Amino acid sequence: MIAFKTLCFGTALVLTTLLAGCPEESSESDSHAQTSGVVRAWFDTHARPQDDLYRAANGHWLDREAARADDGAAHGGDNADERSTQRLRAIFEDPSRKLKTSTPSLQRARDFYASYLDRAAIERRGSRSLEPVFARIDAMRDARDIAAVFSYLDSLDIPVPVANQFFTHPDDAGHPRWASRIIDRGSLFLPDESSANAQSVDALRTRTTDYIRKMLNLSGDAGAAAHAADVVDFEAALSRIQSAPRSSEDRPESDRRFTPTELRALAPRFDWDAYFEENGTSGKTASVFVEHPDYIRALDMLLGQVSLDALKAHLKxxxxxxxxxxLPEAVRNTRIQFKLRGGDTSPDMSRLHAAIETTGRYFPLAVGREYAARHFTAERKAHARATAEQLRKAYRDRVxxxxxxxxxARKQALTLVDTVVFSLGYPDAWGDDPAHAVVRDDALGNLLRANHSHHDAWAVKLGTRADLTERDSVTPHAVEAVYIPDTHTIAISAAFIEHWVSSLDNDDATRYGGLGVVLGHELSHAFDPGASWFTDHRNWSEATLAHYRARNDRLTHYYEKLEALPGIQVDGALTLAENFADVAGVQAAYDAYVMSAGAAQARVIDGLTGPQRFFYAYAQMHRSQTNTYDAIESAESDSHAPKRVRVNAVARTMSSFHDAFSVVPRDAMYLPPNERIVIW
Ligand SMILES: [Zn+2]
Known part of the structure; x- marks a missing residue:
């Protein structure tokens, strides 16, 4: 069971540093921002914005962070996730008199957290709480049992070959309803024997077998050695069918909907009735989505071939x-060691971090409410909201x-602009987290109960209309800014706004150069080349279609001429959707600023005019420093261009940037007017 959300802005980092010292708020670095919110201390005063806006705005900061980045601390002291993590830790550890909200759920969250760090109790209890789970697995006899156990384990968030994901999908009248889709949750991804060199496949297989044997052994399996070999065979077979070409994916998702009868035709050996009865979703919707029908068909065959014993060992x-x-330290360490040797550079190293992250995830509302009460005022939320409404107006104007x-096409686009839901900072209304028993010295039991009750809370909603409170789905303490197509919602969290947006309160220019840009970017995702607005273009004229494609072709060619790193070009096709959102988003945000500021644009603050502050705030929001290894990896696989490219490439497309800094043809940032790209 996984709730569906895609991160598309900002940084998703796994924190590897062990948090040390007292849980109090760290003194915030760089708090010497001046009145506009632009931080002059980060400038490189030798660089000209006319030649390199990104460097001019961030040069000093970049140099300072470069050393830390190569030491392995991804974002040094400027890590948004780390700040949020420290604040969460304070919420869990502060004496209760310091709490600003005292809901029963928050108390349960604090107990849940405490149990996670109670090493002695974890060692003492061992895997006892898993005994009922193992008993269900051991009792499997036939196809009906297998389907039911898959479903049961899925509700405990254990990755099984047939998993269920809840999400919202518009019904025929366009209202979002809770729906479910069948997904696969991966294998250990052993490489296909035919495509890799035999020696490394053998080595990986040996290492993986050894790992599985140790894990089974630690769970008390007397036949661990034989079972480990079976599990590896099954994992390899799973990985083969998961990576096989999938012709069914050529069809849009709305065509991959299956009634119970169609499911039985797709996978006749799998007992779908048992699966849906077990997880409480039977009969709640007329059909379910299937993400990869070809995979399910192949899995059905595979389940007919695997022995019951091998399947049991796999599930355990x-x-x-x-x-x-x-679980006890021996189990945890075995997993960490395996991941480290597999080249994963950022496995969760600290139990403390796991405790903070997990508690925040299982009690999003209780914890988010306390977080918001401490760190995000109603006034800030109102400011964010006003910025969003102004952005909507400016976007509407362009369209x-x-x-x-x-x-x-225009009618459809305007409807999308008018109806997008802004969920900013924290939810408009607070619901409550699913209630499950929390026992202060039973981390394992708490986690099992938490997963089960979260699953049940989703299952109850299946088929019903998603209401506005649910759509208002921002989690205050998660550092995220996302566009969620299913609900047509833009969610930007308190933690994101606070860290990445330099100013909400002081100056229109920095407010729109920061938050306005993020809002414009996310709203533009509703129109990017992967969005349903474009993919369902059935009623558009040929001319409009051709114009849309031509704009995207221009964007692709414009970006692929730029260097991500010395000698490595930007992948124009891979980054197209994000570049589209950047260009359309910043241009709309600038309009929103002009509409809002009017004659006040001329006012000089911190030695900068309004338009200059807009572009500096935009560039500073994108400040980023990574080590060389990560930078190369990102250039090859990230759907976003590097931050330096994002900032400079977008600014160059805008005449307002040329005007703001009097950019002339001999400047490096200059782009002739006929080469500047406008989406709307
Ligand atoms: Zn994006």
């Missing part, structure tokens, strides 16, 4: 692996005037 191994954080849209 998956169970132990998933719950390793709440209304875009001469290449035909009537139908």
């Amino acid at each position: 191994f998956k169970t132990i692996e998933q719950y390793a954080d709440a 209304s005037k875009a001469d290449w849209l035909d009537a139908e």
Whole structure:
């Protein structure tokens, strides 16, 4: 069971540093921001914005962080996730008189957290709480049992070959409803024997077998050695069918909907009735989505071939692996060592970090409420909201005037602009987290109960209309800014706004250069080349379609001429959707600023005019420093261009940037007017 959310802005980092010292708020670095919110101390005063806006705005900061980045601390002292983590730790450890909200759920969250760090109790209890789970696995006799056990384990968040994901999907009338889709949750991804060199496959297989044997052994399996070999065979077979070409994915997701009868035709050996009865979703919807029908068909065959014993060992191994954080140190360490040797540079090293992250995830509302009460005032939320409404107006204006849209495309686009839901800082209304028993010295039991009750809370909703409070789905303490297409919602959390947006309160220019840009970027994702607005273009004229494609082609060519790193070009196709969102988003945010500030644009603050502050705030929000290894990896696989490229490439497309800094043809940032790209 996984809730569906895609991160598309900002940084998703796994924190590897052990948090040390007292849980009090660290003194905030760089708090010497001046009145506008632009931090002059970060400038490189030898660089000119006309030649390199990103460097001019961030040069001093970049040099300072470079040394730390190569030491392995991803974002040094400027790590948003780390700050949020420290604040959460204070919420869990502060004496209760310091709490600003005292809901029963928050108390349970604090107990849950305490149990996670109670090493002695974890060692003492061992894997006892998993006994009922193992008993269910051991009792499997036939196809019906197998399907039911898959479903049961899935509700405990254990990765099984047939998993269920809850999400919202518009019904025929366009209202979002809770729906479910069948997904696969991966294998250990042993490489396909035919495609890798035999020696490394053998080495990986040996290492993996050894790992599985140790894990099974630690769970008390007397036949661990034989079982480990079976599990590896099954994992390899799973990985083969998961990586096989999938012709069914050519069809849009809305065509991959299956009624119970169609499911039985797709996978006749799998007992779908038992699966849906077990997880409480039977009969709640007329059909379910299937992410990869070809995979399910192949899995059905595979399940007919695997022995019951091998399947049992596989499921037990998956169970132990998933719950390793709440199991004795020997289990946890075995998993960490395996991941480290597999080249994973950032496995969760500290139990403390796991405790903080997990508690924040299982009690998002109680913890988020306390976080918001401490760190994000209602006034800030109102400011964010006002910025969003102004951005909506500016975006509407651009879409209304875009001469290449035909009537139908324009109508659809305006509807999307008018109806997008802004979920900013913290939710408008507070619900409560699913209630499950929390026992102060039973981390493993707490985690099992938490997963089960979260699953049940989703299952109850299946088929019903998603209401506005649910759509208001931002988690205050998660550092995230996302566009969620299913609910047409833009969620930007308190932790994100605070860290990445330099100013909400002081100056329009920095407010729109920061938060306005993020809002514009996320809203533009509703129109990017992967969005349903474009993919369902059935009623558009040929001319509009051609214009849209031409704009994207221009963007692709424009970016692929730029260097991500010396000698490595930006992948124009891979980064197209994000570049589209950047260009359209910043341009709309600038309009929103102009509409809002009017004549006040001319006012000089911190030695900068309004338009200059807009662009500096934009560039500083994107400040980023990574080590060389990560930078190369990102250039090859990240759907975003590097931050330096994002900032400079977008600014160059804008005449307002040229005007703001009097950019002329001999400057490096200059782009002739006929080469500047406008989406709307
Ligand atoms: Zn994005």
